[in-house]
Amino acid sequence: MIARIAPGSLRDLGPARWAFARAAGRVMGTEPPAIFTTLGRTKGVFTGWLHFAGRLMPFGSLARRESELVILVVAQARRCRYEQEHHRMLARRAGLTPAEIEALLGGPAVSTFTMREQILRESAEALVARKDLTDEQWSRLRSVTSEREAIELLLLAGHYDMLATVLTTLRVEPDRPRSLPTN
Numbered sequence: 001m002i003a004r005i006a007p008g009s010l011r012d013l014g015p016a017r018w019a020f021a022r023a024a025g026r027v028m029g030t031e032p033p034a035i036f037t038t039l040g041r042t043k044g045v046f047t048g049w050l051h052f053a054g055r056l057m058p059f060g061s062l063a064r065r066e067s068e069l070v071i072l073v074v075a076q077a078r079r080c081r082y083e084q085e086h087h088r089m090l091a092r093r094a095g096l097t098p099a100e101i102e103a104l105l106g107g108p109a110v111s112t113f114t115m116r117e118q119i120l121r122e123s124a125e126a127l128v129a130r131k132d133l134t135d136e137q138w139s140r141l142r143s144v145t146s147e148r149e150a151i152e153l154l155l156l157a158g159h160y161d162m163l164a165t166v167l168t169t170l171r172v173e174p175d176r177p178r179s180l181p182t183n
Contacts, residue, residue, distance in 0.1 A: 004170050007037035017046060028089060030175035035082065035163075038172055056159060060152045062120075064094040069117055070124045070153065071160050072096075072104040077128040078164035085174035116144040120153060127157040 010018040017040040021032035040046045057067040068091035075083035084105055091101050103110045104121070113121065123141045126133055133141065141150055166172075 001171050001173065003034070003038070003172055005038055005041065007032070007034045008041045013037065013040040014043065017043075020050075025175070025178060028086075028175065030178050033086065033175050034172045035086065035167065038170060039166070053159065056152060056156045060156065061146070061148050062152055062156065065091075065096060066117065066120055067156060068094040068096055069100075069104060069113075070120055070156050072101065073121050073124040074128055074157055074160040074164065076105050077125060078161060078168070080164035080168055082167040082172050082174050083160060083164055119144050123153060124157045127154065128161055 008018075013021065017036070018032075021036040021040060024036055025032040036046075039049065042049075057071070058064055060067060062070070068087060071083065071087050072091055074080075075087060088101055088105075091104075092098070096104075097110075097112065099108075099110050100112055102108065119140050123133060123137060126137055141153065145153065
């Protein structure tokens with residue numbers, strides 16, 4: 001599969017966005033993430049998007065583990081390889097076990113999720129499938145979240161659903177591990 005829009009270079013992105021992408025790659029242990037070098041071509045839109053995305057995760061009101069759980073559920077439901085691969089490592093760092101990550105990505109079920117995590121998962125699955133929650137699903141969600149957390153869950157699931165559309169349509173490939181310099 002060939003990307004429909006190639007990841008941008010320093011010239012395409014400008015120094016600040018290029019430096020951000022390179023730093024993110026170092027943190028992730030990958031080449032500069034294609035999500036940043038592709039979307040970074042939009043300049044100001046990218047900057048606004050990054051601020052919005054960052055306010056949801058990692059700086060939102062949901063625990064980081066919960067945010068990654070929701071993101072992986074959306075990635076699996078949308079079959080978005082980029083999101084699946086990009087968030088495997090982030091989910092691990094956020095405290096999800098390898099077995100939990102695989103379960104969220106369609107592997108064997110596990111019994112380690114809390115009731116709250118199960119409800120967040122069910123809510124994310126319903127939002128991707130139907131773009132809505134029934135009254136019963138909403139009541140279940142609200143039984144384990146504050147108003148702010150419930151709203152942020154809706155925004156987080158919707159955001160990653162939208163992002164899956166962009167990444168899939170642009171054919172953005174998962175990031176390659178960073179090459180280590182040879183001596």
